[in-house]
Amino acid sequence: MATLTQVEATNVTAPTQFIATGAERYAYRRIGRGSALPLLCLQHFTGTLDFWDPAVVDPLAQTRELILFENAGVGRSSGAVPDTMAGMAAHVLAFADALGLTQVDVLGFSLGGVLAQVIALERPSLVRKMLLVGTAPEGGEDIMHLEKPELKRILDDLQVQGLQRLVKLFFTPSEASQAAGRAYAQRLAARRQDREPVSGPKVAAAQLAAFRAWERGDGGERFGKLHRITQPCLVVNGVLDQMISVKNSYTLSEHLPNAMLITYPDAGHGSLFQYHESFVQQASLFLGETTR
């Protein structure tokens, strides 16, 4: 196992590290290095550190440090999973403070993309640029309705478990997308040691409650807060995403003042994993630009 002074270049072997605040002990990983700002990576619904695809994070780590964060109550992070987005975002900020991070770029995928928005509003100085992938604005629509027939069918199938289930959920039924999904699952399985415990129903229930409140909105002007997020954003979505509809990415790119949108064809929630080469290229271009 690597010591903390070695630079790990891949999420297949990067050790899980821990940092304690007064309140919690957070699990995280650091991979890569470079002169660019660190990229703080915020994970999807029920996902642990083990669900960051090496095909996405490893190439990005060639030119920058990536910090993969495990929120409270997930994996080996202590504490209870908050049932609000604000609660989860507070843990991200506590973690960033504990690490002494003053400015980062953020890659927020799905649930992580929601937290990225909350953080950009709560502490704008922390965030330089944001990659918002497969995510939704507050007051959005068709967000994580696991009771939808398209999703329920997969979740009720007892023959489909673990990573196989994720392949069905994150990729489209097309042969090309399913093949990309199987390759993704193989990449995730390549990490053999020092794995995080898989999330159970309590994690899912709390995070889903947070999603429901996020979809309902705060009662204020719909999408009104987005205009205050002035950071350059790259919004990315699969055009056939069943978990968080692409409509939410349209809304984000229409209301965020400085957001470029990319959608991928024949792709679902896991578009960044399916099109990992293009995504890495686009993310590198976006993060590397000195001006917009």
Added chain:
Amino acid sequence: MATLTQVEATNVTAPTQFIATGAERYAYRRIGRGSALPLLCLQHFTGTLDFWDPAVVDPLAQTRELILFENAGVGRSSGAVPDTMAGMAAHVLAFADALGLTQVDVLGFSLGGVLAQVIALERPSLVRKMLLVGTAPEGGEDIMHLEKPELKRILDDLQVQGLQRLVKLFFTPSEASQAAGRAYAQRLAARRQDREPVSGPKVAAAQLAAFRAWERGDGGERFGKLHRITQPCLVVNGVLDQMISVKNSYTLSEHLPNAMLITYPDAGHGSLFQYHESFVQQASLFLGETTR
């Protein structure tokens, strides 16, 4: 003036050339060269060859030949402007045949993007990849309604003429977008000689009639034909486009089987001119990819 054997590298000075078929004499320009397939460029509503922004076409011409086409009845091309998209697409095909083109990539902007779709359906073998910018599917919505208050206000303003009018129509009211628009107008004005005559009301009327029929649709399954366009497509739109709503690009990318979508923030119909550096980079990536 350059001879036809010289390679022109810029639309500021590339000579207008002519080719005769049995029926018509078409004006066109060729710029650049390279090992890549030629890129056939199809122009917007009332636009002539002079409206191809050097900041877009010149860099693309570094690695490929660009062929700028002037449809029948526009500029110095002979004939009447057809009042149907099929009629205009037939002229594109006649021109391609006259030049002996058997396969090309296509950059279709606005009206040109509609013709690109018609051509891909009519003669799929001719088209390898398509860039569809600020355009709409058959049966789309909010397509070229010049009577909309946002557009009518500009068109009725007698103080705003020529390129200034285009800056108002193609760019958003923000200072940044208007500044980009003024730079665009300066680039277009850099061509001093061998210019095309500006389009008059007859050109506009015929092209608008074609747009109205295109928006109505053909009475068949809405967007049903798009599934037959299997070429890789890059769909691009300004998120605040008042002339052809970004909703049309959402529809294109949702129904074309192999289309990536990019939208640009604080950009209108002329998003490719406003973000010319990014657009050229994205177009080069897309056209240069060997696989999708």
